[in-house]
Amino acid sequence: MSERIAVKHTMDLAWRYASGEAMERFCADLSDRRIEALRCGGCGRRYLPPRPFCGNCRLRMTERVPVRDVGTLVAWTVVHTPILDGRTGEPRPAPYGMGLIRLDGADTTLNHYLAEADPARLRVGSRVRAVWRPALRGAMDDILHFEVLS
Numbered sequence: 173m174s175e176r177i178a179v180k181h182t183m184d185l186a187w188r189y190a191s192g193e194a195m196e197r198f199c200a201d202l203s204d205r206r207i208e209a210l211r212c213g214g215c216g217r218r219y220l221p222p223r224p225f226c227g228n229c230r231l232r233m234t235e236r237v238p239v240r241d242v243g244t245l246v247a248w249t250v251v252h253t254p255i256l257d258g259r260t261g262e263p264r265p266a267p268y269g270m271g272l273i274r275l276d277g278a279d280t281t282l283n284h285y286l287a288e289a290d291p292a293r294l295r296v297g298s299r300v301r302a303v304w305r306p307a308l309r310g311a312m313d314d315i316l317h318f319e320v321l322s
């Protein structure tokens with residue numbers, strides 16, 4: 173029978189993530205509390221998070237349309253495993269809520285944290301609003317999470 177051992181080691185990895193033109197602009201706009209979707213000139217679908225090409229028409233999209241920071245909760249879950257938060261590098265305390273949110277003015281959903289982690293208070297169709305970081309810096313976590321309005 174083999175014995176298991178654990179070796180605690182922290183790796184120092186320097187890396188940069190290329191988010192692409194559409195997401196780079198999206199994140200930069202967040203520093204002004206501005207959210208814009210990209211609208212397809214073929215089918216009219218408004219993508220948020222923005223992406224350069226329409227998944228339906230395969231057309232390149234360049235038309236920006238404003239999106240509100242309030243929307244509708246389309247799906248949700250409560251996570252009970254304290255995973256490493258990729259945006260902060262720190263473990264995110266569990267439990268926490270995650271949701272797919274269709275912001276007013278968009279046709280697709282944004283995956284984001286929810287302020288609520290009580291399943292009794294979460295339901296599909298709830299209205300939610302972005303809670304912004306006090307000092308914006310042009311990053312995805314300028315929106316800390318979404319709070320449930322109704």
Ligand SMILES: [Zn+2]
Pocket residue numbers: 212213214215216217226227228229230231
């Ligand atoms: Zn399209």
